[in-house]
Amino acid sequence: MxxxxxxxxxxxxxxxxxxxxxxxxxxxxxxxxxxxEILKELQKVKDFLAGxxxxxxxxxxxxxxxxxxxxxxxxxxxxKTNRTPKILKDSLNAFLKEKKFSSLATIYANDVLDKLIxxxxxxxxxxxxxxxxxxxxxxxxxxxxxxxxxxLDTLGAFETNFKIFCSKLPxxxxxxxxxxxxxxxxxxxxLKILENSNLYVQKGPIDSELTTPTGAALLVCLKPINCDCxxxxxxxxxxxxxxxxxxxxxxxxxxxxxxxxSESETQENALLNYVEPITMLETDxxxxxxxxLGNLINKFSKExxxxxxxxxxxxxxxxxxxxxxILCRPEYKYEIMEKIFDELGTLGVRFNxxxxxxxxxxxxxxxxxxxxxxxxxxxxxxFVETQKGKKIxxxxxxxxxxxxxxxxxxxxxxxxxxxxxxxxxxxxxxYKDI
Numbered sequence: 143m144x145x146x147x148x149x150x151x152x153x154x155x156x157x158x159x160x161x162x163x164x165x166x167x168x169x170x171x172x173x174x175x176x177x178x179e180i181l182k183e184l185q186k187v188k189d190f191l192a193g194x195x196x197x198x199x200x201x202x203x204x205x206x207x208x209x210x211x212x213x214x215x216x217x218x219x220x221x222k223t224n225r226t227p228k229i230l231k232d233s234l235n236a237f238l239k240e241k242k243f244s245s246l247a248t249i250y251a252n253d254v255l256d257k258l259i260x261x262x263x264x265x266x267x268x269x270x271x272x273x274x275x276x277x278x279x280x281x282x283x284x285x286x287x288x289x290x291x292x293x294l295d296t297l298g299a300f301e302t303n304f305k306i307f308c309s310k311l312p313x314x315x316x317x318x319x320x321x322x323x324x325x326x327x328x329x330x331x332x333l334k335i336l337e338n339s340n341l342y343v344q345k346g347p348i349d350s351e352l353t354t355p356t357g358a359a360l361l362v363c364l365k366p367i368n369c370d371c372x373x374x375x376x377x378x379x380x381x382x383x384x385x386x387x388x389x390x391x392x393x394x395x396x397x398x399x400x401x402x403x404s405e406s407e408t409q410e411n412a413l414l415n416y417v418e419p420i421t422m423l424e425t426d427x428x429x430x431x432x433x434x435l436g437n438l439i440n441k442f443s444k445e446x447x448x449x450x451x452x453x454x455x456x457x458x459x460x461x462x463x464x465x466x467x468i469l470c471r472p473e474y475k476y477e478i479m480e481k482i483f484d485e486l487g488t489l490g491v492r493f494n495x496x497x498x499x500x501x502x503x504x505x506x507x508x509x510x511x512x513x514x515x516x517x518x519x520x521x522x523x524x525f526v527e528t529q530k531g532k533k534i535x536x537x538x539x540x541x542x543x544x545x546x547x548x549x550x551x552x553x554x555x556x557x558x559x560x561x562x563x564x565x566x567x568x569x570x571x572x573y574k575d576i
Contacts, residue, residue, distance in 0.1 A: 150297075151304065152307070153397040153399055154366060154396060155309045155396070155397065156310075156361075157312065158390070160311065160352025161311065161360070163290065163357055165381045166360055167286055168381035171212060172212055172396075173398050176296075177201070181199060185199055186237075190284075191230075191233040193220050195219045196220075197217070198216070198218075199216050206393055207393070209380055214381075216285065218281060220281055227259045229279075230278075231259075234252070247291050247295040250300060251291040254291075254356075258283070258356065261335045262331055278356075283356055307368075308366035310343065310344055312347060312353070313332070314346065315348070315349050327350070328353060335362055339362045339365075348390045374399060374400050375397055377397075378397050381393070381394045412528040413499050415527070416500055416526065417497050417499055418498060420497075421469070421474075423475065423482065424465060426465055427466060427488055428464075434485070438482075446474040447469065448471070453465040468482070479491050501524050502527065512551050517547045519540070519547065519562060521565065522538050522539075523537050524538075532573050534574060544562075
């Protein structure tokens with residue numbers, strides 16, 4: 143449970159819809175007073191992208207399950223052959239500049255398009271300037287990005303005291319047809335965009351694409367907080383997409399909210415973006431030899447675990463025992479648990495899924511010169527992404543490299559560590575300016 147501290151916030155409820163660019167845009171229009179003016183401005187996007195002969199955008203009201211909802215109707219005539227990532231980027235930024243979008247809005251819009259393009263490149267194993275854009279190159283991609291960006295900026299969503307929260311995200315299942323042929327749902331590009339985000343997702347619940355690449359990119363780049371929030375609702379908007387399903391509501395909701403509580407766990411802290419769930423497994427053993435415990439650690443070094451510890455303890459019968467503690471991703475807990483039973487013969491395993499904060503890390507290789515010879519030395523740099531840039535947590539040379547250099551030179555490992563301090567200082571200066 144979290145409590146917002148008297149701040150304007152947006153709660154995105156995609157639990158009964160998934161998310162696409164047009165659904166997000168249609169719902170946002172309901173939250174601002176000058177929607178018609180922004181809608182007219184979006185029609186002019188066609189003047190910034192060659193090959194578009196017609197672009198008509200209409201916000202219509204329809205009923206779904208008896209609820210009055212917004213739906214975006216877009217009519218397009220275009221020739222999109224040979225549109226490259228550069229053409230899309232240039233068109234996006236020309237519109238942003240011409241219409242005087244704020245600097246934070248400009249950064250967000252570019253982040254969304256970059257994430258879409260990079261996902262396509264990664265999925266197809268090509269460099270960005272070598273990929274052929276198909277569905278992504280349509281003008282409606284730019285309409286979605288620019289429209290959502292403008293409306294979010296109008297709401298003040300890019301200001302530091304504005305928080306964005308999100309429900310669990312259904313992805314859909316089954317298959318879809320694309321320019322590359324039949325693809326599984328969720329689409330590969332959608333999954334690539336969702337990789338390493340802080341969003342909680344679920345497959346299904348119906349055989350259809352519920353979350354599109356553009357919708358995923360718009361959401362991921364907002365870095366929303368997954369939270370069951372206590373909030374005061376100021377306004378609610380509803381939207382839907384083109385498809386209507388028999389057993390699925392397909393209604394997307396936005397809540398413009400603020401807090402009634404003074405307590406806050408979600409302070410202005412970049413660490414909120416680094417919260418992730420992990421499972422802790424524990425068992426007590428008092429009849430297992432050191433050889434078996436050592437073998438367990440060796441076996442688990444090849445498994446899907448994050449860490450393993452053996453902690454000495456005393457049982458209630460005053461017998462020496464060991465606490466075996468293992469950290470793993472929640473999806474692997476039963477697999478790891480089964481191996482604990484097999485290897486140790488223990489009678490029970492405790493488990494608990496909790497949250498942790500795990501910061502970013504990156505490995506950089508630098509050369510150090512010792513007695514006229516160069517050696518490669520890897521450094522692990524841990525940091526937190528903040529609004530002001532990267533905040534360094536630690537810079538540490540890799541032990542295995544220090545050990546290798548020590549063995550090759552005959553110089554004590556501790557002195558090799560001293561010799562690496564210049565590279566540590568250089569890396570710190572490089573990263574603190576990013």
